[in-house]
Amino acid sequence: MRLLTIFFLTLSILMAGQIQAQSKKLTKQEKKELKAKLKDYKKNPDALLSLEDDLDRYRKENQQLQAQAAQAQAESSRKDSKIASLEQEVDQLNMSVRTAQESIRQLNAQQSTASQGPDMSGLVFRVQIGAYGKSNMPANLDKENDNMDLETVDGLQKIIIGMFRDMGEADQLRSYMQKIGIKDAWVVPYRDGVRISMEEAKRIMGSGM
Numbered sequence: 001m002r003l004l005t006i007f008f009l010t011l012s013i014l015m016a017g018q019i020q021a022q023s024k025k026l027t028k029q030e031k032k033e034l035k036a037k038l039k040d041y042k043k044n045p046d047a048l049l050s051l052e053d054d055l056d057r058y059r060k061e062n063q064q065l066q067a068q069a070a071q072a073q074a075e076s077s078r079k080d081s082k083i084a085s086l087e088q089e090v091d092q093l094n095m096s097v098r099t100a101q102e103s104i105r106q107l108n109a110q111q112s113t114a115s116q117g118p119d120m121s122g123l124v125f126r127v128q129i130g131a132y133g134k135s136n137m138p139a140n141l142d143k144e145n146d147n148m149d150l151e152t153v154d155g156l157q158k159i160i161i162g163m164f165r166d167m168g169e170a171d172q173l174r175s176y177m178q179k180i181g182i183k184d185a186w187v188v189p190y191r192d193g194v195r196i197s198m199e200e201a202k203r204i205m206g207s208g209m
Helices: 002-022 028-043 045-116 167-179 198-207
Strands: 123-132 148-153 156-164 186-191
Touching: 123 167, 123 198, 156 167, 167 186, 186 198
Parallel strands: none
Antiparallel strands: 123 156, 123 186, 148 156
């Protein structure tokens, strides 16, 4: 009974193999060769048993290969997920670095601007609004970059405001200061941060320097 089962199983396998291999109807020659193989298996039961053992071995090997393939696929998926996670971390780190670099750049720019102070190079006009020998303004009120400075010359504290490249604009500020009650307001010129006389300033303007 077992041999009969094997015989029919073998017949089914051979028929399926021939159909899949050729994908067409068997020729007379192919049918003849197939019948000859079946007769050989019928006469030689040991060959059928060996064939069954081979089939069992191939099934097991196929199952093992499928399990290994599934394991490899799962491992590949885990690696892909880990790579994606690492790439996301790298992107976040790059973004943090760019943000930090931009913050440092802005901070450096602010510090550079603060350290430079007002540009007193060349010819500059300012407005002096008072010179005091006794009632001096506290020095702590002279803030950096507040457009007001305190100068002490020959014991007198002079309060200087504004900074203009055009003498006419400085004169407008002087006129406004006088209108609001500061009668001693007048325009004072500077060259490269050093106070000069108005006559020298006019010569510089006349020469185009």
